[in-house]
């Protein structure tokens with residue numbers, strides 16, 4: 154019943170897009186498993202990994218767009234929520250290594266043995282169980298978003314000041330996670346993962362399942378976001394974005410609206426980060442780098458702010474270009490990124506998706 | 521013409537004085553609006569019309585005088601939010617509709633009722649709400665534009681939508697400041713019809729310069745001059761008053 158309600162709430166374009174995302178998530182792993190290696194349709198494991206990674210980035214972009222595009226909160230710290238989700242997953246994966254680590258300690262991860270830890274820090278307890286780690290992936294980023302948003306929105310911090318606060322948050326976390334005595338592996342972070350739920354993280358089949366899981370998560374986020382922004386709540390949300398004081402004047406307490414999307418968005422980013430970590434095989438403090446959050450905003454701007462399809466398209470375009478350019482012409486990438494940003498702000502205020510709409514509108518007009 | 525204090529009046533101003541640095545923007549002003557009445561306030565620029573609105577809505581505190589709403593509420597003691605909740609809605613001169621929302625959604629957002637985010641998440645507009653929307657759309661004559669975005673409306677249409685959004689909050693008294701400024705003659709005529717329609721269920725105080733508009737309203741007129749009431753009566757009566765002629769022609 155509720156799924157039907159959600160499905161009916163989506164536009165036709167969005168439904169097709171969700172199906173496309175799911176189709177990619179199903180087809181690529183199947184082609185990898187079923188096709189012989191010599192077949193032109195065979196999908197090598199590195200493609201699964203790459204697409205899986207992009208799908209996680211796309212989910213992060215969607216999370217950013219939910220707050221920025223639909224509520225006007227320009228968060229420059231969303232990579233922090235992504236990284237926190239990633240660290241929760243990383244802790245679970247570390248505890249799965251067990252005696253297979255270099256030091257063979259059944260309880261302590263290698264970096265703790267190396268740093269002379271005598272016992273597991275209290276906040277590591279429970280992470281040996283996936284069913285403990287899984288809710289943490291959502292709870293930890295959401296709790297941080299709730300705390301930050303509570304203070305910021307109630308004190309009516311908006312615009313560039315809010316952006317600076319979110320940027321400061323991710324920078325503070327970057328510095329904190331760099332410290333060895335924080336108990337999260339310092340600047341090396343966590344790596345050398347072995348299993349997830351008993352399956353080897355290296356195997357093609359696991360990579361396929363993770364790629365599918367990322368596609369599924371993105372599809373679910375798209376459906377949830379569509380339901381939220383399409384509801385009466387969504388109408389109020391975009392009204393807050395466009396004319397906050399007018400909404401207060403009409404009797405709306407806008408803090409509640411902002412806080413809800415901010416927390417929802419942080420939870421999505423956390424799940425995306427958790428799916429990302431087993432696919433790339435490492436999580437370290439560089440994920441908190443302020444530049445990462447800014448890049449995520451750029452994906453949204455390129456794809457189309459305030460649309461649901463735009464951020465996904467933007468994340469794929471920019472990251473594909475990044476993968477290509479950092480391989481082919483590494484010194485060019487940063488300039489290309491800067492140029493892209495200028496081009497998009499000047500010529501594509503509604504992003505690639507908006508451009509498509511413009512072309513369609515022009516076609517529809519009689520010549 | 522000082523009216524005696526009456527609990528039956530919807531709005532009662534008596535001896536209201538407001539000074540800005542010694543300059544009296546309102547000078548011992550008295551005014552009485554009956555329930556269900558529509559009153560037009562005219563007067564030359566700087567007569568104190570907007571200041572009077574500010575006093576009624578709690579934006580400006582009077583130095584002296586009484587301001588009583590609905591027989592008992594002392595507006596000089598309440599703030600803007602309280603006064604709005606009591607049922608006084610104000611339309612400002614500059615329209616501020618939600619540009620990225622349709623006319624209908626603008627009205628839905630303004631509709632008195634649910635405001636909390638968690639209740640709106642699952643809520644569909646109820647039948648009663650849809651009926652209210654249909655009623656307002658008909659009063660402001662914008663049924664055909666109901667799916668048009670706010671940004672695409674003409675200046676006149678934005679003003680009507682503003683009046684509709686005010687109605688959606690269901691106030692007892694509407695204060696409307698210079699609604700036809702910048703409108704074409706046809707739009708001005710329509711605005712007069714809209715306000716007459718609004719007046720069927722709400723009391724209205726409308727401030728306006730435009731004489732043809734005031735004539736089209738066909739209601740009792742109060743002439744303000746230098747912060748005080750100069751004359752009161754039908755438009756024909758006040759325009760025959762030599763003091764009014766002098767104020768308007770002597771400018």
Ligand SMILES: Nc1ncnc2c1ncn2[C@@H]1O[C@H](COP(=O)(O)OP(=O)(O)O)[C@@H](O)[C@H]1O
Pocket residue numbers: 540545563564565566567568569570571572
């Ligand atoms: N905040 C203020 N400070 C000083 N003078 C003001 C202020 N508001 C209004 N006035 C003066 O009070 C007088 C009445 O203004 P107003 O009520 O806006 O007139 P109206 O709306 O009838 O044109 C004007 O002379 C104006 O300059």
Ligand SMILES: [Mg+2]
Pocket residue numbers: 569570
């Ligand atoms: Mg004025």
